[in-house]
Amino acid sequence: MLGVCGEWSDSQPLLHTPGDPAVAAVVRHQEGMISTAQLLAAGVDRGAIKWRVKRGRLHPYDRGVYSVSPVARTFRAPLWAAVLACGGPEAAVISHRSAAALWELVPTPSGAVDVTTLRESYSANGLRVHRTRTLRPDDMTTLDGLPVTTPTRTLTDLAEVLSPHRLERACHAPKSPASSMPQFSVSGSPNSPAAAPTRCTRRSTP
Numbered sequence: 006m007l008g009v010c011g012e013w014s015d016s017q018p019l020l021h022t023p024g025d026p027a028v029a030a031v032v033r034h035q036e037g038m039i040s041t042a043q044l045l046a047a048g049v050d051r052g053a054i055k056w057r058v059k060r061g062r063l064h065p066y067d068r069g070v071y072s073v074s075p076v077a078r079t080f081r082a083p084l085w086a087a088v089l090a091c092g093g094p095e096a097a098v099i100s101h102r103s104a105a106a107l108w109e110l111v112p113t114p115s116g117a118v119d120v121t122t123l124r125e126s127y128s129a130n131g132l133r134v135h136r137t138r139t140l141r142p143d144d145m146t147t148l149d150g151l152p153v154t155t156p157t158r159t160l161t162d163l164a165e166v167l168s169p170h171r172l173e174r175a176c177h178a179p180k181s182p183a184s185s186m187p188q189f190s191v192s193g194s195p196n197s198p199a200a201a202p203t204r205c206t207r208r209s210t211p
Contacts, residue, residue: 025047025049027047027048028043028044028047028049031043031047032073034150035085035089035150036078036079036081036082036084036085037072037073037074037078037079037082038066038070038071038072038082038085038086038089039063039070039071039072039073039089040069040070040071040089040090040093041054041069041070041071042069042093043089043093044071054071058071061075066086067086067087067089067090067129067131067132068090068129069089069090070086070089070090072086080113081149081151083118083131084099084103084107084118084151085151086118087099087103087118087120087131087132088120088151088152090120090126090129090132091120091122091124091126091132091134092122092124092126094147094150094152096122096123096124097120097121097122097124097126097152098120098121098122098140098145098152098153098154099118099119099120099151099152099153099154100119100120100121100135100153100154100158100159100162101119101121101133101135101154101159101162101163101165101166102114102119102163102166102167103118103119103120104119104153104154104159104162105159105160105163105175107148107151107153108153108156108159108178108180108181109178109179109180110156110159110160110163110175110178110180110181111163111167111171111174111175111178116131117130117131117132117133118131118132118133119133119135120132120133120134120135121134121135121136121137121140121154121162122134122135122136122137123136123137123138123140135162140154140158143155144157144158145158156180156181156182157182160172160175160176160181160182163175
């Protein structure tokens, strides 16, 4: 069940057989989500995974990802599932619109979760994968353990998918990095909606 502030506070459905305490420790920090690789690392083999699915202790959620609940109960649960489906925190980060919502630069989007990865992966229902070769360590950070692009990198990515008007609104959000910089501009690739540089000049307060 969920505790205060949406934290996973009870993983008892998984605590009945060997290997499950380690599983519970993982899902507690991943909003109730866990990958096949993590289950195997916790000592739960593929036969045991199938048994737990049959018994309703695990619920298939995405490719190679399971939930301990039949439904995602927090906003970040699908985000964790998306990261795990793309190889885990070592291989993927929440990005673009989804990252912008976490940083409160844009309203929470509906539809697919945006993930950026350096590895081979593909988009699917509920998952929009962006591949890149330019994701540097200083482009990434974490929010309560969830890997996510930094606000600055997020704005750069938004230039690829938002109109200039919406990009400018994101730039002027209270938590935007542009709010603390005298001049800040971003632009997308030549064929992106915001191909021309969008200047996010700091707005003065009355």
